[in-house]
Amino acid sequence: MTTVDIDATIPNNVDLAGDRRLQRALESWQPKFIEWWKELGPVAFQGNDVYLRTAISVGQEGWANFGHVKMPDYRWGIFLAEPDPDRRIAFGDHVGEPAWQDVPGEHRADLRRLLVVQGDTEPASVEQQRRLCLTAPSLYDLRNLFQVNVEEGRHLWAMVYLLHRYFGRDGRDEADELLERHSGDQDNPRILGAFNEATPDWLSFFFFTYFTDRDGKFQLASLRESAFDPLSRTCDFMLKEEAHHMFVGASGIARVVQRTVELMKQHDTADIAAHGGIDVTTLQKYLHFHYSVSLDLFGAETSTNAANYFAAGLKGRFQEERRQDDHVLRDALREVPAVVDGAIGSRTAASLTALNETLRDDYIADCRKGVDRWNRTLADVGMELRLPHIGFNRAVGAFAAHHVDPDGRLLSDREWSAGAPQWLPTAADRDHVEGLMHGVTAPAQIAGWVAPPSTGVHQQPLDFDYVRV
């Protein structure tokens, strides 16, 4: 494999120094990225030392280095997983053929689109989260937020490298546009809906990293299957970093749940708002919201694009090689959710066109695991959190034109309007949650609405100066 050039202007393991044109092009994109980071990255703490991990290698042992660094000096780089010289295409019409080291002309437009849509989500989430640093519940959490943010920045680099390296002029233009669209911008928004929603408070942030970063995991895992080997290797390495983002969400909600249960027991009531906590009903509403907007990210139940991407070998299924079928799916069928004759049921679709639904199924099963863990804590007070019905609050696909309650009952417009305040965060709920958010910046101290973490970062103690304030 190519060794890691960690001291280069752009750290990389793709021998950037051996391609002067590409190197110059990326070095001229770099200042635009830094400018974007300073303008639309975290609104504070840009001059503070933050205890961050930085990718320095792609090997099994020690791929990251931990140390204090000011965020604008973070070493964003280009890291691809080690190549497998014998890698073969695992699915689609080209199954069994050698993986591609370059982009076949006929798939150029589709691959570029896949890279742009993935790349767009990375800076979008940094923009969505930029004000959260003002209200972090502890220095530990503040550091985790920044870790997620700098790594989303690196994921943008990952996609920009592929655009520059393999897509010529068009790719360079797309890379520039990734810095020009902005989350929530009226005139030039981010591509996907969930990435234009605000992330106004830390409860939203924890649910976002649990549900929406997990969409990222499943998208990256299916792109890791791609016949286009540089994309596969890029996604492989991105998934290593992504695991931490979902840890932030899963452990964050677990700590909120733990605190909620403590307050309920201490005050012998489920209504803990007056005691500075977040009650289970509010947690459930936030869960409903973030889960349903994340389900939309997988697209419509059936999609010709998804079928074409799979047949062409561009985007596979989650854990493609572990599946026990022919990996071609020419004659396969499956049921997909549908509203039929005024009732929720299903219809039969070609498996090839229903791949969005298959990925959504895998995602839902993964989401359930965390909810089950949170519920072990909630069992102490006889309560639970639940994933709502797949049709609840959906804006994409078969349910977009219907109102469905969390239990999966079809509703009239009137019933929906009457029920929605019980199911989704209201302005009053958001006010309460935002009212609890105050930045805590003394080492080892923690806000009252969330329990402390059980361990620190990288074997450091909880009172470590994760951010030097």
Ligand SMILES: [Fe+2]
């Ligand atoms: Fe990412």
Ligand SMILES: [Fe+2]
């Ligand atoms: Fe992420």
